[in-house]
Amino acid sequence: MDIPRIFNISESAHRIHNPFTPDKLATLGAALHLEAGSRVLDLASGSGEMLCTWARDHGITGTGVDLSRLFSEQARQRAEALGVAHQVNFIHADAAAYVSADKVDVAACLGATWIGGGVAGTIKLLAQSLRPGGIILIGEPYWRQLPATEDIAQACLAESIAEFLTLPALLASFSHLGYDVVEMVLANQDSWDRYEAAQWLTLRRWLDANPDDELAEEIRTRLATRPERYAAYIREYLGWGVFALMQR
Ligand code: SAH
Numbered sequence: 001m002d003i004p005r006i007f008n009i010s011e012s013a014h015r016i017h018n019p020f021t022p023d024k025l026a027t028l029g030a031a032l033h034l035e036a037g038s039r040v041l042d043l044a045s046g047s048g049e050m051l052c053t054w055a056r057d058h059g060i061t062g063t064g065v066d067l068s069r070l071f072s073e074q075a076r077q078r079a080e081a082l083g084v085a086h087q088v089n090f091i092h093a094d095a096a097a098y099v100s101a102d103k104v105d106v107a108a109c110l111g112a113t114w115i116g117g118g119v120a121g122t123i124k125l126l127a128q129s130l131r132p133g134g135i136i137l138i139g140e141p142y143w144r145q146l147p148a149t150e151d152i153a154q155a156c157l158a159e160s161i162a163e164f165l166t167l168p169a170l171l172a173s174f175s176h177l178g179y180d181v182v183e184m185v186l187a188n189q190d191s192w193d194r195y196e197a198a199q200w201l202t203l204r205r206w207l208d209a210n211p212d213d214e215l216a217e218e219i220r221t222r223l224a225t226r227p228e229r230y231a232a233y234i235r236e237y238l239g240w241g242v243f244a245l246m247q248r
Contacts, residue, residue, distance in 0.1 A: 001067060001094065005215065008070045009206050010199045010222075015078070017046040017071070018111035018139055019187035019195040019240045025050055026057065028185045028242055032106065032135065034058040039104040041065075041129050043095035043122075044112030048075025048088065055084035060106075062088045065095040096125075103131035110139030110242055119170075120177055123245070135182070136245040142170045144239040155233040167239060174245055183244035189235055196230050 002008070011017050016025060029050075034040075036059030042051050045064025052075065054060045066072050072092040079085040091098075096115045107126035109115065116122030119140055126136045143166050147153040153161045165173060167186075174181050187195075203223045210216060 003068045006218070008068055009215065009219065010203055012070065012206075013202045014195070014198060015047050015049045015074075016195070019192040020110075020139075020185075020242070021191045021194050022049075022053070024185055024187065024191055025053060028137075028183075028244075029054045029058055031183045031185060032244060034060050034106070037061065038106060039102065040106040040108065041100050041104040041126070043098055043107075043109045043126065044115055045071075045075060045090065046111075047071045048078050048090055050108070050110065051075075051088045051090075052078045052082050052084055055079070055087040056082045060087070063100060063104075064088065064090045065093050065098045066090070067092070067094055098129075099125075100129040104129050104134060105131060106135045106137060108137035108139075110137065111240075113138065113140055119173065123174075123177060123179070127247070133246070136179070136247075137242055138174075138245065139240065139242040140164075140170065142167045142239045142241065143237060145237055147237055152233060152237065155229060156237050157234065158238075164238070167241070171243070174243060178248050179245040180248055181243055182246050184241050186239060186241040192235055192238075192240070196234065197227070200227060 038060045040060050040062040042064040045066045048064050051062035051064050064075055069092055072090050075090040079088050107130045109122050109126060113119050113122040116125040119138060123136055141164050143164050147161055150160055158164055171181055200223060203219055207219055
């Protein structure tokens with residue numbers, strides 16, 4: 001089992017598979033006042049950058065679960081490189097039903113809330129692994145400005161306007177689920193560029209190396225159209241943030 005190949009290609013050079021830069025990830029880690037030995041669970045952990053750098057910087061221990069074989073392997077290599085392989089563990093598996101045997105202090109899902117069928121379902125899933133008084137981290141897009149039409153929403157790669165909320169509405173939705181929002185760190189347009197624009201060179205290099213691959217035509221089209229679409233829509237309309245939540 002694996003994720004669609006296109007992501008393993010377009011994000012193969014990414015350490016962070018969401019619109020956060022390393023400094024924003026570090027800001028989030030510092031903002032949570034993590035104590036050494038804190039246990040962190042990361043569902044859809046990607047290439048493991050959050051767990052590995054927080055293990056190095058804050059002495060946490062962690063488990064990451066991800067469906068991409070490539071990203072999970074990159075996460076293990078990153079842990080070795082940062083000298084934290086004894087603190088973190090990466091499992092190649094579907095995170096949709098993953099509940100940890102021992103309760104954790106922080107349970108996170110950054111940029112993959114479809115694993116729980118949306119934000120509410122993912123919070124429920126994470127809560128099953130969390131100790132009382134622990135913190136849930138949700139990384140999720142929101143509308144910086146509401147699209148006037150469904151076509152604009154789809155140009156932002158959303159299924160519909162209703163798929164995302166505005167930032168105030170997203171914060172209110174956490175409250176309605178019975179959670180206090182206790183911290184947040186937001187992406188900005190520059191950090192979005194590091195996620196999106198950083199894929200274009202990867203795509204171009206892959207195309208040069210794999211001109212006859214079955215995905216070559218799709219990737220050629222993507223590279224030719226995506227920068228303009230990104231600048232006109234995604235960059236203007238979509239925000240992204242990580243929200244720290246504690247149950248009331
Ligand atoms: N949280 C990581 C990755 C976010 S990108 C980061 O911020 O860098 C979304 C991730 O979800 C990808 O790594 C993808 O492989 C993973 N993924 C998608 N479906 C999944 C599933 N059902 N179970 C586990 N991981 C999944």
